[in-house]
Amino acid sequence: MTKITFVAASGERIETQASAGSTVMETAIMNAVPGIVAECGGACTCATCHVYIDPDWEAVVGGPSAMEEDMLDFAFDVKSSSRLSCQIKVKDNLDGLVVHVPSRQG
Ligand code: FES
Numbered sequence: 001m002t003k004i005t006f007v008a009a010s011g012e013r014i015e016t017q018a019s020a021g022s023t024v025m026e027t028a029i030m031n032a033v034p035g036i037v038a039e040c041g042g043a044c045t046c047a048t049c050h051v052y053i054d055p056d057w058e059a060v061v062g063g064p065s066a067m068e069e070d071m072l073d074f075a076f077d078v079k080s081s082s083r084l085s086c087q088i089k090v091k092d093n094l095d096g097l098v099v100h101v102p103s104r105q106g
Pocket of ligand 1: 025041043045047048084
């Protein structure tokens with residue numbers, strides 16, 4: 001299992017265990033992380049699974065694909081650390097990942 005910590009807009013930290021092969025969004029939904037809506041179910045067509053990657057993890061996670069970048073245009077308060085969590089596959093090298101949930105989606 002891969003440990004992923006979600007930091008809600010309120011500052012609450014939610015520590016989760018993610019399965020390899022799932023996505024960061026699926027992990028958030030399974031753990032009822034507040035602020036992750038994921039309307040499209042992971043098809044990269046809604047931008048309501050927007051998160052900010054913690055600065056310590058940006059280089060490991062990497063940037064968005066061109067398709068994801070286009071969808072991010074519809075997200076609220078996009079920053080250089082923004083990603084759509086449904087597009088981040090859980091892998092062993094993400095053990096300890098910290099992501100921040102925006103104050104609202106789209
Ligand atoms: Fe819709 Fe990620 S769940 S874009």
